Amino acid sequence: MSRSLRRGALAATALVISVASLSACGAGNDAQTLGIRPDNAGVSVDDIKVLNVLVITQPEHGAEGPAVVSATLFNNGDKQQTLESITLPGTSATVKLAPAKGTGPVVVPAGGSTLLGGAGNASATIENGxxxxxxxxxQxxxxxLSKTGEAKVNAFVVPAASYxxxxxxxxxxxxxxxxxxxxPTGTATKPAAPTGTATPGSTAGPTGEATHAAGH
Known part of the structure; x- marks a missing residue:
């Protein structure tokens, strides 16, 4: 075998080993933790990158209640941006945004990121879920966003179960x-029967005793 062929074979072997190592790492505990959204939708527009976008509904099919939009927004620019709105075209869904703490807009910091969804994070709630x-x-x-404008992505709709x-x-x-x-807890009783016996031409009185009709 020539020297060049040997170098090519060694390079191919190294590539296979490195891919196998990455696959093994991906199958570990970290993969289970991060596996919640590895293949979900994302989009990049200017300095903004929106990743792992999901529309998450109630866990039970047909249940009433809100749904949410979950995503991670990265800002690679040197100025912060505000998430002004989230819409779902083709539906009548309305999305209410709230920061992680207090009130005000949802901000994506310069050189940082903002997570939508989950405890302690900003939220995007679809009230008519x-x-x-x-x-x-x-969907x-x-x-x-305040500077970038619109970033559109098609996201999966999933129930709030499992990951x-x-x-x-x-x-x-x-x-x-x-x-x-x-x-009923009580026992029904029969109405009391009158104690007196009415005779022809007489009228029963309140006590159950027969009284003679007037004129007789």
Whole structure:
């Protein structure tokens, strides 16, 4: 074998080993932790990158209650930006934004990131959650930022179960339960029978004793 062929074979072997090592790392505990959103939707526009976008609905099919938009927004610019709105075109869903603490706008800091969804993070709540889309479908989500403008991405609609539970709606209504039919606790008694016996031409009085009709 020539020297060049040997070098090529050694390079190919090294590549296979490095890929195998990365695959092994990906199968570890970190992969389970980060595996919540490894293949989910993302988009980059100017300095803004929006990754891991999901629309997360109630865990039970058909349940009433809010849904949420979950995503991570990165700002690679040198100036902070404000997330002005999130919309779901083609639906009547309205999205309410709230910062992680206090009140005011959701800010994506310069050179930093902001997470939407999950405890202690900013939130994007779809109050009429049934309008968010059907589980398993793809829904367009539009992020509007103060400087970048609109960033559009198609996101999966999933229920708040399994890996998505901790990023799902914080308000999960209890499922309706069957209403038990009340049964009477007392024992019904028969109405009291009159003690007197009415005779022809007489009228029964209040005490049950027969009284003669007037004129007789």
């Amino acid at each position: 049934r309008e968010a889309g059907k589980n398993g479908s793809s 367009q989500v539009v992020f509007k 998505f539970k901790e990023f799902g709606p914080s308000e999960i209504p209890a499922l309706p339960t069957a209403t038990a039919t009340a049964t």
